[in-house]
Amino acid sequence: MPIFAAAPAATNGTVVVSPVTANSTIPESIDELSPYGYVPTQWICILFIVLYGVTTGIHAVQAIWSRLWWLFPTPVLAGIIEIIGWSGRLWSSISPTLLDPYLMQIVTTIIAPTPLIAANFVILGQIIRRLGQQYSRLSATWYTIIFCSCDIIALVVQAVGGAKAATAVQDNEDPNPGGNIMLGGIAFQLAAVSIYLVLATEFLLRYHYDKPFQRKSETIMPKSFALDWGVKLMIVGLAFDGVFILIRSIYRTIELSDGWSGRIIETQVYFNVLDGAMIVLAMFTINLFHPGLLLGKADRWNAKSPSEADSENPDMKQHRS
Template sequence: MSEVYTDQSNYGYTPTPAWCLAFIVLFSVSAAVHSVQAYRYKYWVIYPSLVLGALIEVLGWSGRYWSSQNVLLLTPFLMQICTLIMAPVFFSAYDYVVLGMAIKRLGPQYSLIPANWYFIIFITADLVSLILQAIGGGQAASSAADGAPTQTATNIMVAGIIFQLVSMGVFIFFGIDFMLRATARRPYAFQERRIEAKRLRKEAGVQKDKKRWGFGRTRRTDSEKNLTIVTSDEVAPNKEVAADIENQRVHAEQEHERVNLNRWWILLIAVAISSIMIFIRGIYRSIELVQGWNGYLIGIENFQNGLDGIPMFIAVAIFNFIHPGYLLPRKSSWKGYH
């Protein structure tokens, strides 16, 4: 198949090779480190999210580097615009997973929606966004290769980005609301009722099973039959010891909970930073594509580097430094998210 050339640069400039190579190296290193960290700490979810997203970024910046060698080639231009638009979807998926993990560990009563709904709602939103962007990117590539108008395909891509932008905005709101409530210990009353009702249903089911199988009957053992009566003078010291042990246990649990909450705060701050970077990038990309492929933003390389490349590197690399494996108890198996 012969290469397709254009009469002039589709970028409005020639991409700077140094910037392209810098981002190729940065995203490659982040992906490699994430791969090692995921294996060491048994976080399989990192592979289809952060690692895959970083590799797609590498592919996109490789396309830009290819363009820097021959800016009139159409293939690398389409390659980079399709991949760089879709890559953040994988980063946001990981943000959703981490917040869901935090809600399960710190208390679902502090969340506006149940933890499992984060996976259902926001991962589904990510998939819809990814499909729209992939369809739009594919149609844009086909139309551009044939010399046909690309506005319809571009509008589909914009719809995908805006859809992701809205879902990310809702996610950020839910995340902030959860952490503030968890810190202040202000649970939602309706969530407490739901959790209590679930607990009672579970207990009722256990009691029903016990009755069915004949469990729960008590018999006096020989030792119980031979129990002697203990005087109040003998019981009092034992009560004091028991109370002291109970106070120490409660204090230890409170201290453990405080440390646990602080660690989750650190991890969720990383989620917040990553999410905000994706949000900023989404605003930039939406405006860029609405302006069209001959618009102002797409013709300025610094916007691409500063509002897409750098934010996306921060979004993925921050988890190399603030990693759940560093903050949370060590996982013993690959099962589950944590």
Template structure:
């Protein structure tokens, strides 16, 4: 990048207070996620925490860029880490869906076998990560033509991310609809009966996955527009877009998963009562008959 004197790193002076504030906010939510990870042994959230660390370093480097606007090292660090963090969030969110389905014993309601689900979506996420990282690496060293190649490689990575995220949301919705129509015993017993707006059960966790997925999708569309327009485009020339459509949304993703951490649901044990009443036995029998009838129709 340094070899091309015509290339402008920033079309503005990076805002110092905003960069520091975001670094602090991401540090707080990441520390809380680390505490939750250690407390409940949720290994599947390791990528999520690494994504938070990427954000902290990224916005820290961006704060440094306020004083050293022509530093290609600081520019590369903040650009690459902030760009890649959401792919790490996505990896953990993908793993949560498979665990929800297994937790509810609803494997027969998923059109993608659960044993393949996490592998397929995470593989797509890894491909997206590699493409975006490679594109970012190309952009940080080369001529103007090479930089344009790097931008289009990143665009390809973002398209892969959008495609797999769309498939993930569709998979989640199909499972959600099916388990409402044909509830399993586990889904009935683990449902919050208090009627809260955002129940802290499997339904609330699914809605958390939907909301975080939507936030990441909007952010990825913003990034796609940014890189398609190029370095002299309107979006990349105005810093406000970064903070509205990337920073704020990714911070919201982390906070949502703090408030409704998957462990609140997935670490629960659904235990059968020691002594069952005739009503309980009849209810269980009716549910099993409904499942059997639904499977027969399928």
């Protein structure tokens, strides 16, 4: 909507109201009054709400179809939180000086990707079960437990820091202590994601070159038993998803390190591209490379993997390497 300003009084004593030009100082003053340091662009906020709504709806349908109910507290929940966050930014685009929508979006957009990251950990654990746990430093079960626990810790720390920072902003106090707590949570999450990607890469390389870990109590299986097209495509999907999440995590770590009034946090395009777009791409990637489509529905997930079933067969000991 246009912004209007009063022009100098005319000779007949009337006041002429004219639109503010692009070079006027009033839009700059509005940017300065906004807690963002800018006014969120309305159409971009609407676009992201629509995109997150579409991918979240697809994830819900896919979860019901595949009966993989753990998808609801992971990508579906992540999408819902993102929608809330971008709704706050849309609200801010209409009322840029209000504090409530700003606080609403700053907390939700920080924590929203955390459940999505947990989904990646669960999916990789399932791939490890199917291709052979002897190629992984951690068993599939421990892989899921350890990294999902790290995800929960990061979520709690980010939420606590976000709440502290939001309270400080409301009370006109320094939000940096809360921001530092949020930074600690996002940095911890970045470290967990980085380690996850390193271990996942090592697992895939060991599988490709058939270099299993030698464990005394474990039967070493031949590597050719389960690498079907579904598993291959799921690995490709996880690779893209991991890169998108890593980019977003690096960005948010740098953003919070730069401070609440730094150039990075006050530059809208960085947030739109390196946060909003990265998580949208990650969400749609899991829609396209869906674990229910590529790895099977719940009954297949709950069945014993080929490696587990074969390891109980004494005749398979001849395949030890």
